[in-house]
Amino acid sequence: MTFNFDAGYLPQLASGLVVTLEVTSCCIAIGIVLGILLALGRVYGGRFISVPCSIYIHFFRGTPLLVQLFIVYFGLPNWGIRLSAFESGILALGLNTAAYQAEYFRGAIQAVKAGQMVAARSLGLTRLQAIRHVIIPQALRLVIPPWSNELILMLKYSSIVFSIALYDLMGVGKRIASRHFNYFEVFIVLALMYLVLVLLITLGLRWVERRLRVPGLGTAGRGA
């Protein structure tokens, strides 16, 4: 048996890798910002803020990512909103991951002990200052483990953008394989590439978590 794989594919795969990393990091960035806002809205917003946030979260968690992607890419042009494949990809994935990240952030915010907010307010900090200087720094440390899973999921799910003709890793792999009929070899290599990325992300985030660790905060912390 031969392993039908040509080193000549590598430049193409490299460009696909770049697209995958771009899509993943852009959608994750959208997701962090929007996710934190949604979580704050759910926890601290009055009914008029928290209910819309909940509806958003339930919508994006309750419908398939592929459906969301097609609505953005094929559906929005009907309303005069024409986005490139890349923009559609990061928008759909970003809006989707925001909903999941919001739930992780909310859990972390609610895991910060109630006395922390009260103590901050007793010093004269405004609610916003207390959220910014006391609640968020603790919540962000608590959220790292579940959030790492979301980042890894998004790296893998980003592969669905091949379906809107984006040449990410998956798109490039499919193009090569359909040209040379070596699906097995190409997708094995692709799988290994994803695996290596996941490992690197896992190690990187563990390092970040260790760097930011504070005693008494989070499951890995000591004491308290």
Place this chain on the structure above:
Amino acid sequence: MGRAMDPLLRVEDIHKRYGTEEVLRGVSFHLDRGQTKVVIGPSGTGKSTLLRCINRLTEPDRGQVWLEDVEVTAPRVKINEIRSQIGFVFQDFNLFTHLTALDNVRLGLVKVKRLGKKEATARAMEELTRVGLKDKANAYPAHLSGGQQQRVSIARALAMDPKLILFDEPTSALDPELIGEVLNVMAQLAEEGMTMIVVTHEMGFARSVADEIVFMEHGVIVEQGPPEKLFRSPEVARTGEFLRKISELYGAEG
């Protein structure tokens, strides 16, 4: 009458209910500059609620609180500015978990009082020294004993230069051998002229430090007066009964 003669704090007819439960049913008292009032009473009587109503961590339903000539309970008052003038020490310390002792003390100085970092650090170190924890400045709360954590939280309150400090059972969460170090710091503050309200069961402390003891039950003040009077010849039988019970439990020796 000059302003210095007016009480520092006036609490007038405070009411608070949670659902159908009337927790505070009209509480009034005055507190002069430099005075220490100890509040005692059975658990669930509304002592914590009363303290929290004073700086509006809890909103009273009715009644007024005056800090000097400012009505704390007025609708459009700058409540954050007022809170920065009233220290609060909690039963479970509530130190900011993610900050070192020094940063715990510095946070209010930097964010509320807008001090520069250098000035805030100097001020914070001064207060940590005052509570005997200069060498723990860079320790995180999780690495401090309960007594040390409570002393840091007292330093955090002191750093704001408060007009008065409210203590809500500051030693109730502590192991017995750690209670003394916290009470000593508080006694020293009283000595130095700090104005304080202290909810506590420590009768030794009450007897030796308090100018007045307030006995609360079921959301009202049953009796208040100088410690010797309340211990020797209370006017209400229930006061004597409670004091005897609590002294047996916690000891009346200072």
